[in-house]
Amino acid sequence: MIVAVLLAACGAAPTPTPTLTPVPSSTPTTPPTATPEPSPTPAPEITEEATAEAEETLLLGEGAPPPFEITLPDGWQIAMQNALFIPDVDATARPVQVTVYEGPVSEGTGTIVVMWGFPNFMVGSPFALPGTPTPAPNLWSDGLRLFRTAMVEQGCNAGTDLERTYNIGDRTGSGTKFAIVDCPETPDTRGWFVGLQEDGLNFVFFVYAEPIEAMDTSEDALQGILDSIEFHVSESFPAD
Template identity: 40%
Template sequence: MRQLSGFAVTILAAVISLAACSGGEQSAPASLTPVPTATVYVRPTLPPVATLDATTAAALPTATPTVTLLDPLIDIEMPPPLDVSLPDGWGAAYRTLVSNEIADVGVLPFALYGGPVSGGDARIVVLWNFASVASGTSQTTSLYTDGLRLLRQHIVEPQCNISTAEERNYTVAGQPASGTVFSAVDCPEGLSDTRGWFAGISVSGVNFLFYVYTEPMTAIPGPAEGELQAILDSVVFHVEEGTTAVTVPTATP
């Protein structure tokens, strides 16, 4: 697939024999109470400050920067809490990613589904259990904003020319979802242009984003759209009421 192609498409291709595509807040100061002064205050004299010359500067220790590299893919299979009906010839793969989330670096599980559609091949990427950005006009979450953020962060290479549109209404599992269309062209060599849409939905406090796209991009618009929407319509969520977070299992050494 796109940015995840180096991680999951190889896994998916083995299943379905498809070519990989690709500051804490400061407290207020305490109030001051005037105190009578019994003696005259004399400002102390500061000692002279030595001037830094070339010899002194050369003798100063230099800090060695420490670079920590994180593998973006964690080898943990973590299927999403849902069922989906896939057409013949489709396959699925599940992994987790190290993701630069809103407040900190976190773990982001994803599912990748892929297979043939009319006019080409298609992918459906499901990201879930991620922190959401509050909309600019209220304290409610904005899955449309999240979808745009994670599209550029994990789905499409930043070197591509990415186009999106205004927020639109979709459905997943027969429930209302928000998202928009997107396309990616002029991508790095070896990656096809692609077109699709994403739809975000929150189920019992757990956020889901479904990214749907085809390669070649000419498969959309066309019959492939209806085929892919039928897959989204088949989704059945299994998130318990009151759930606000999903525990990510730790890898066994």
């Protein structure tokens, strides 16, 4: 479902420009106008209102391969690898590298969407004194904003659960479960996302299965793919 949204955006885009260079976390920007509220229940709580209309996602060009090794099961493949400008929560389009892995899982199709090389959207306090250290990047917040702005089709109802930790290879990141239902043209789905920073480069992994019932038996297999990841950011982007 989410792959279809991204591919549709790419198909409507103008002539691609050269490949986008990933960037590390950036200078703090203006805080978003609203903070997503987690569900108080263990399962994702679906919001009652449909997502607001967003500006168009633009294709910048062919994307770079993400700086990690991943072991894909038989039948899995790279479904998309592009550099995109994605509208953010403050109406500013920001560059994001996107790689999509897709393949069969028990009773359905599994998908892993990797967004990386994007700047942080850090929230600063208006009451902070001069000289106060900049807060550490919050990949939980980045994952939520990318979920809302890039992963949810217009007209869908989407919900997220409480923040928790997930593993990516031998690293640990912050994320949560999510569900996307009642979309106009695509099936219901559910899964989870996890964000982390490796050697100054930001990553968010969105993992889900279709149909929605397939996640009941596929979560361990999908986590196994994430467990196979080995980062090599410093080798791919050596310091000057």
